[in-house]
Amino acid sequence: MIKFLNITKIYPPDILALKDASLEIKPKEFVLITGKSGAGKTTLLKLILVEEKPNQGKIFFEGQDLCKIRTGDLPQLRRKIGTVFQDYKLLFSKTVYENIAYVMEVMGADENEIKRDVSQILDIVGLENKAQSFPAQLSGGERQRTAIARALIHRPDIILADEPTGNLDPYNTSDILRLLLKINELGTTVILATHDKEIINSLEKRVITLDKGKIVRDEKKGRFIL
Amino acid sequence: MFVLLKRIIKSGWTSFSRDPGLMLGTIFIMLIPIASITFFFILKDTGQSLISSLEEKADISVYFKPDVQETDIFNIKKQLLKITEVKALEYISKEQALDEFIQRHKDDPVLMESLEELEITPFLALLNIKAFEASQYELISGFLEKQEFEDIIEKVDYYQRKPVIERIFLLTSFTNKVGIGLSIVLAIVAILVVFNTIRLAIIHRQEEIKVQRLVGASNWFIRGPFLVQGAISGIFAFIFCFLIFAALCWFLSPKLAILFSDLNIWNYFSSNFLFIILIQLATGVGLGIISSAIAIRKHLKI
Incomplete structure (x- = not known):
């Protein structure tokens, strides 16, 4: 590979x-x-x-x-490639949901597919209640989980x-x-x-x-x- | 393609709405050149119609000396009718002029008494001449200045009205030139301000742009929202400007009508609102996109 x-x-x-x-x-x-x-x-x-x-x-x-x-x-x-950076490299002007959805958006995924997959991954990484929070409002662990969710979302x-x-x-x-x-x-x-x-x-x-x-x-x- | 465009617009709108302070400043600055260009267009059109209406009213009145015989006047009238530039001629005798004066001032006892005191009629016979175009009055008045009419004609009042027409013409022509110059200067200022706003946004989000690249965003997916941001600022500036102009035209129209009876700027605004929308929208969106494009080209190396 x-x-x-x-x-x-x-x-x-x-x-x-x-x-x-x-x-x-x-x-x-x-x-x-x-x-x-x-x-x-x-x-x-x-x-x-x-x-x-x-x-x-x-x-x-x-x-x-x-x-x-x-x-x-x-x-x-x-x-x-899905990348998880040590310093998270999240998009600070976007919410947790938008950060994760962004990768699917650039790939041209369907809106319904984005909604479904982002909800699923938020559930997996335990951030379903933080979807509308901005990275600045998250703890280190939450930021890292957001970064992981972003790296995984597009399989x-x-x-x-x-x-x-x-x-x-x-x-x-x-x-x-x-x-x-x-x-x-x-x-x-x-x-x-x-x-x-x-x-x-x-x-x-x-x-x-x-x-x-x-x-x-x-x-x-x-x-x-x- | 449509989905991508929709997402770029949505992303641009989100960035715009999340930084209202900076964007309001940009909108305010963009308002100025849009307003200036709109003002210039309104002035150009209303000024032109004002001149046309004044020109329409313009005529030459030729006053004849008191002792001139009507046959001499009709002789001049005949000669004038041969001039192709003459559109219409009207003869007003001394008696007609007196009748008109009495009709107009019959309720003024002082004037009526003064008139009775006079033994002879103070009014002169006259010819009202209308030309097809304002520029043709010069030629007609030139004809009337001939040596042969010197003993017959008392005065030609074209020269008394000429300066007013010329002054209005000069004023609108001057304002048009200043308007164009001012609009260009203000447009450049607006481009620089919007450019700077987008430049700051790009610099502020340099790290984010890098991340966007690393997660696979294409060039236009990164650049597009900045262009959209500029365009949205232009659209908002247009909306504000349109409302301001509508309000101004509505309130000022009756006041201006007192000064210039032929001028109704509210009528002009309402009958030309599609054209005004087009001018303002094109200026706003154009300025926004041009300045964003310059900022992206200069500062967003992907």
């Missing part, structure tokens, strides 16, 4: 984020990306989302070369979650992990970037460990080793 071939990413002037990284992620996989802060986890996700482009190497997403993708084709690519091929539990208490953390596992069981590929030892050890999924931009470990049922 995703292939990284000898990817190097350097941020100007000379900050090395990824060095000669190669990996392959198959459909329906649940992959944990771990490493210290600055190891390159977020950059790896940004490259999949084509928020950044590599300096060297090639990235393929469902056979498409992301280094050669045209700007006009980016919206189509991004609609196949993407893959979910990229960058430290989705970083700002959450243990109750919310376990809720969100359960949700991600459930989505994965239903057939969606999940890439979860985290440096939370307990999450990694409890999930017993494939773990890719990064250190100073290099892939130092790639284990099928990995554990937290830094």
Whole structure:
């Protein structure tokens, strides 16, 4: 599904984020990306989302070369991906309902379909009473659940979650992990970037460990080793 | 496509309605050029009709010296009728002029007594000449200035009315020019203000725009609502401006009719309201869209 071939990413002037990284992620996989802060986890996700482009190497997403993708084709690519950002990246001028519905709207979904699906997902993430609230009126956990609902609503091929539990208490953390596992069981590929030892050890999924931009470990049922 | 357009309009409306303070300011600024352009059009049309009506009333009165014989006057009348520019001629004898004066002032004893004191009639025989167009009076008066009529004609009163007609013409022509200039300046000011409003909205929402891109929004799904916001501001500015003008025309019409009996701006407004709506709506929406488009082009790099 995703292939990284000898990817190097350097941020100007000379900050090395990824060095000669190669990996392959198959459909329906649940992959944990771990490493210290600055190891390159977020950059790896940004490259999949084509928020950044590599300096060297090639990235393929469902056979498409992301280094050669045209700007006009980016919206189509991004609609196949659901992203959960550590800092939520919600649309602050829109309500919870509008934030979630927005993704379906850009895809041209039918109004009734939007109403039905958004109500369902709000119910799943436990935000049915907050539908008309603005992000500024929500707690950290509620914001993160809104971000997850937004990432799931359009049934993407893959979910990229960058430290989705970083700002959450243990109750919310376990809720969100359960949700991600459930989505994965239903057939969606999940890439979860985290440096939370307990999450990694409890999930017993494939773990890719990064250190100073290099892939130092790639284990099928990995554990937290830094 | 229709669904996308509907969503862009809805999103633009939502953004507009959630920032009423900023948008009210923009609407107020847009009101000024719309009002100025409307004023310019109303002035142009009503001024023109006022001039036409004055020109319609314009004539040349040729007063003949007291001792001139009627045969000489009829001789001039004949010659005048040969001029193709002359539309109508009316001869008023001294007696007719006296009768008209008595009819008009019969209830004024002072005037009547004064008239009786005079041994001879103070009125002069005259010819009223009407031309087809105002510009033709110059030619007719030129004809009457001939050397041969010097001993017969006392005065030609065209020159007494000429300055009034010319002054009104100059005034409307001057106001038209100033109106065009002022409208252009105010339109530029409005474009700059709306541009700045949308620019601020774009800068303020830079982070949101980035997120919109990351969740797969197309360029027009991001840009469109800003254009809609500009257009909605224009529509509101048009509505306010139309109501203000309707109220002004309604209240000022009777007052202006006292000054200019032929001028009824409420009639003009009500019979031309579709045209006024078109002018105001086109100006408002045009200004809104143009300024938003400039702001998007300059500040919204997607």
